Amino acid sequence: MFNFQMASRADDLAHAADDGQRPEEESFNPGSMIIDHVIDAHEWHIMNIGETHISVPLPIILIYDGKLDVFMSGKFHHGHDEYKGYKLETHGENKGKIVVVETGELPLDLSITKNVFAMLFSMVLICIIFISIGRSYSRRKGQAPKGLQSFLEPLILFIRDDVVKPSIGEKKYEKYLPYLLTLFFFIFFNNLLGLVTIFPGGANLTGNIAVTGVMAVFTFIITTFSGNKNYWVHIINTPGVPWWLKIPVPLMPIVELMGVFTKPFVLMVRLFANITAGHIIVLGFMSLIFIFGNISSGIGYGVSAISVAFAVFMGLLELLVAFIQAYVFTLLSALYLGMATEEHH
Numbered sequence: 001m002f003n004f005q006m007a008s009r010a011d012d013l014a015h016a017a018d019d020g021q022r023p024e025e026e027s028f029n030p031g032s033m034i035i036d037h038v039i040d041a042h043e044w045h046i047m048n049i050g051e052t053h054i055s056v057p058l059p060i061i062l063i064y065d066g067k068l069d070v071f072m073s074g075k076f077h078h079g080h081d082e083y084k085g086y087k088l089e090t091h092g093e094n095k096g097k098i099v100v101v102e103t104g105e106l107p108l109d110l111s112i113t114k115n116v117f118a119m120l121f122s123m124v125l126i127c128i129i130f131i132s133i134g135r136s137y138s139r140r141k142g143q144a145p146k147g148l149q150s151f152l153e154p155l156i157l158f159i160r161d162d163v164v165k166p167s168i169g170e171k172k173y174e175k176y177l178p179y180l181l182t183l184f185f186f187i188f189f190n191n192l193l194g195l196v197t198i199f200p201g202g203a204n205l206t207g208n209i210a211v212t213g214v215m216a217v218f219t220f221i222i223t224t225f226s227g228n229k230n231y232w233v234h235i236i237n238t239p240g241v242p243w244w245l246k247i248p249v250p251l252m253p254i255v256e257l258m259g260v261f262t263k264p265f266v267l268m269v270r271l272f273a274n275i276t277a278g279h280i281i282v283l284g285f286m287s288l289i290f291i292f293g294n295i296s297s298g299i300g301y302g303v304s305a306i307s308v309a310f311a312v313f314m315g316l317l318e319l320l321v322a323f324i325q326a327y328v329f330t331l332l333s334a335l336y337l338g339m340a341t342e343e344h345h
Contacts, residue, residue, distance in 0.1 A: 028294060030287035038204045038279050039096065040115045042073040042088060046199060053078055056199060058117055062086060064100060064107035073111075115211065118203030122190050130185075159184050159330060167334035168341060176337050179222065183215065184330040191275060191322030195315060206325070207276035209268065216264035219333040224260070227340040235260065263336055267329060274325050278318045285311045 044056035057074035075083035079090035087101050098109055112120075129148065136149045145153045164173045164180050190205045205211055233239075235256040237246065246252055285307040293300025 028287075028290045030284070030291060033287060034280055034283045037283055038207060038276055040113045040208060041096065042076075042098070042111055042113055043078070044114050044117070044199055044203075058114065059112040060086075060098065061110040061112070062098060062107040063110065064105075114203050115205050115208050118190070118193065118200065118205045119211070121200050122186065122193060122205070126182075126185055126189060155185075155188075156181065163327070163331050164334050167331065167338040169338065172341050176222070176226075176334070179218075180330050180334055180337075183219075183333060184326050187215075187271065187329055188322060188326035191326060192319075194275065194279070195318055195322065204276065204279055206271055207279060209272045212268045212272045215271075215329070216268040219267060219336060220261075220264040223263075223333075223336045223340045226337060228343070230343060231340045263332075267332055271325055271329055274321060278314065278321055282311050282314045282318075285314070 042060060043058055046054040046056065048054070055074075055078070057072040060069070060071050060073050060075075062069045069084050069086070071083065073088070075081070076086075076088040079088040081087075082101050085101050086098050086107070088098055089095050094106065097106060098111075099106055129152070133149050133152060136146070140146065140149075144150075159181055160173075160177060163184075164177050167173075168176055187206055190203075193201045194204055194206060196202060236253050238252050238256060241252050288307045289300055289304045292303040
């Protein structure tokens with residue numbers, strides 16, 4: 001399952017020369033290291049031991065010129081080799097993408113990347129956990145919760161009683177509760193998995209703007225289609241607003257309509273920025289060890305104690321942030337749904 005590759009120093013320098021790089025430029029680059037860890041990838045990098053790269057290869061699925069090609073990412077040998085006329089770019093504007101060697105074009109890439117694998121893993125994990133809890137409820141009806149059920153039941157009741165009910169109301173909350181519970185636990189579990197440094201944890205899934213964007217779009221679509229007459233009247237003809245802000249220039253309706261689209265945008269950016277920032281801060285502290293170590297080994301050892309202490313502190317803080325960000329995303333989604341379904345008083 002694991003892909004071990006011995007890349008000699010001479011080979012690395014040769015590839016660097018081919019890419020127009022000078023050998024002395026290969027010193028530790030904290031910016032490159034941090035970005036490589038927070039973005040998506042076609043393989044799951046585990047660690048380097050000397051010149052040995054240890055990684056988990058992932059499936060590559062490409063469609064180009066009507067032809068389907070399926071193989072494992074290990075065939076690229078971390079971007080050093082070509083395979084079937086494709087190459088994994090390691091530099092330039094297409095860094096991290098697969099290109100056609102002859103033309104330089106980008107094929108249709110349907111590969112199972114690191115984030116896709118992490119998402120599928122978390123989905124399977126969530127299904128197993130909650131199907132198990134559902135069966136426990138059926139078997140132990142009327143009895144006190146036990147095991148995993150007793151651990152997650154307080155969270156389920158918290159989201160139902162303190163988030164969804166107050167935001168949407170007693171009469172309509174059940175319709176949206178499954179979606180909001182799924183939203184909360186998907187974000188929460190993936191936030192926690194992102195803090196685990198060993199495979200299959202460590203993926204920055206909820207720090208990927210495409211993932212947070214899709215969740216925000218789901219909330220936007222459900223809110224838009226759930227909106228009643230009262231909701232749209234408040235947007236088009238906001239009560240209590242002076243007429244001169246509506247006629248002849250519909251200033252307030254324009255502002256309210258913009259708000260319909262900015263709300264999901266805020267959902268998307270808040271989760272993406274907070275989760276990514278946490279990872280960057282931890283990696284930044286770790287980078288200080290190597291930066292000062294290049295100056296002096298003694299300074300590097302001295303800084304390592306401080307960096308590790310701050311990284312541990314940030315890790316503990318991120319445990320709290322993992323819950324808070326899932327809670328905030330779910331709460332705001334529930335509030336948007338509540339405003340869309342609120343009846344006229």
